[in-house]
Amino acid sequence: MEIERKYLVKTLPDNLDAYPHVEIEQGYLCTSPTLRIRRAGDAYILTVKEKVRASVPAPDSGDASEGRRAVAAIHNREEEFRLAADRYAHLRGKCDGNLVHKTRYKIPLDGGLTAELDLFHGAHQGLLLVEVEFPDTASADAFVPPAWFGTDVSQDPRYRNSWLAFNNS
Numbered sequence: 202m203e204i205e206r207k208y209l210v211k212t213l214p215d216n217l218d219a220y221p222h223v224e225i226e227q228g229y230l231c232t233s234p235t236l237r238i239r240r241a242g243d244a245y246i247l248t249v250k251e252k253v254r255a256s257v258p259a260p261d262s263g264d265a266s267e268g269r270r271a272v273a274a275i276h277n278r279e280e281e282f283r284l285a286a287d288r289y290a291h292l293r294g295k296c297d298g299n300l301v302h303k304t305r306y307k308i309p310l311d312g313g314l315t316a317e318l319d320l321f322h323g324a325h326q327g328l329l330l331v332e333v334e335f336p337d338t339a340s341a342d343a344f345v346p347p348a349w350f351g352t353d354v355s356q357d358p359r360y361r362n363s364w365l366a367f368n369n370s
Contacts, residue, residue, distance in 0.1 A: 202253070202276065202277070202278060202279075203250070203275070203276070203277045203278075203279040203334060204274050204275070204276055204334065204335045204336075204337065204338060204340075204341050205274060205275050205277075205332050205333060205334045205335065205341070205355070206274050206275070206332070206333055206335070206341055206344060206346075206353060206355045207275065207330060207331070207332045207353070207354050207355045207360055208330070208331050208332075208333075208346060208350040208351055208352065208353050208354060208355075209329065209330065209331075209350075209351035209352045209354055209360075210318065210329035210330065210331055210349065210350065210351055211348070211349055211350065211351040212349045213318075213329070213349070214308060214318075214349055217306060217318075220306045220307060220308050221306070221307045222304055222305060222306040222307070223241050223242045223304070223305055224241075224242065224302075224303075224304055225239060225240065225241045225301075225302070225303050225304070225305050225319075226239070226240045226300050226301070226302050227239040227240070227300065227301050227362060227366075228292075228293060228296030228297075228298070228299075228300045228301070228366065229296055229297055229298060229363050229366050229367075230292065230295060230296060230297065231297075232297075232363045234249060234250060234251040235248070235249070235250035235251070235363055236248070236249055237250065237362075237363070238284065238289055238292045238293060238296065240289060241305070244283070245283065245284040245285065245286055245288070245289035246281050246282065246283060246284060247281070247282045247283075247284050247292070248279060248280070248281050248282075249279070249280045249282075250277045250278070250279045251277060251278045252275075252276065252277055253276050253277060253278050273342075273355065273356060274335065274338060274341035274342065274355060275355050275356075276338070296366075297366070297367070298366035298367040299323075299324060299366050299367070299369070300366070301321070301323075301325070301362050301365050301366050302321070302322040302323045303319045303320060303321045303322060303325075304319070304320045304322070305317055305318065305319050306318040306319075306320070310333065310347065312340075314333055314334075314335070314344075315333070315334070316331050316332070316333055316347075316350075317331065317332045317333070317334075318330075318331045319331070319332070321365070324365075324369040325365055325369075328365075330354075330360055331350060333346075
């Protein structure tokens with residue numbers, strides 16, 4: 202089970218290149234359920250994802266002073282399978298929409314969590330998104346993002362990579 206929250210980025214962290222990062226290319230063979238192929242560095246992966254919890258806002262966080270509202274985390278059933286490079290190349294030609302290109306940085310957060318910061322390239326140059334995966338729903342609901350995180354877009358479909366593959370703006 203994948204439980205995550207996704208945010209826009211207000212400001213980039215200092216010394217970004219000091220964090221581990223990888224170039225990612227991904228494409229979609231189907232979006233319901235999601236069948237995705239991804240090349241991350243030298244790794245080739247086929248992913249099957251299916252939403253398992255309805256997209257509903259969480260209760261108000263009570264912090265009206267910042268105009269923030271708690272948003273329900275994304276819950277997906279996700280399975281990943283390794284692919285050989287030639288299988289990836291074969292499937293790459295069968296993808297619908299456009300390939301998504303990004304650089305992903307892994308930035309440690311308090312509590313043993315990791316921020317996965319994506320800097321998009323190509324058609325989505327300039328888009329910055331950060332995701333955090335959680336061990337359970339309670340942790341996702343209680344999460345207080347660092348100051349460099351922006352608006353929570355966990356439930357906004359325009360920030361799903363599958364949506365980006367089919368939309369260039």
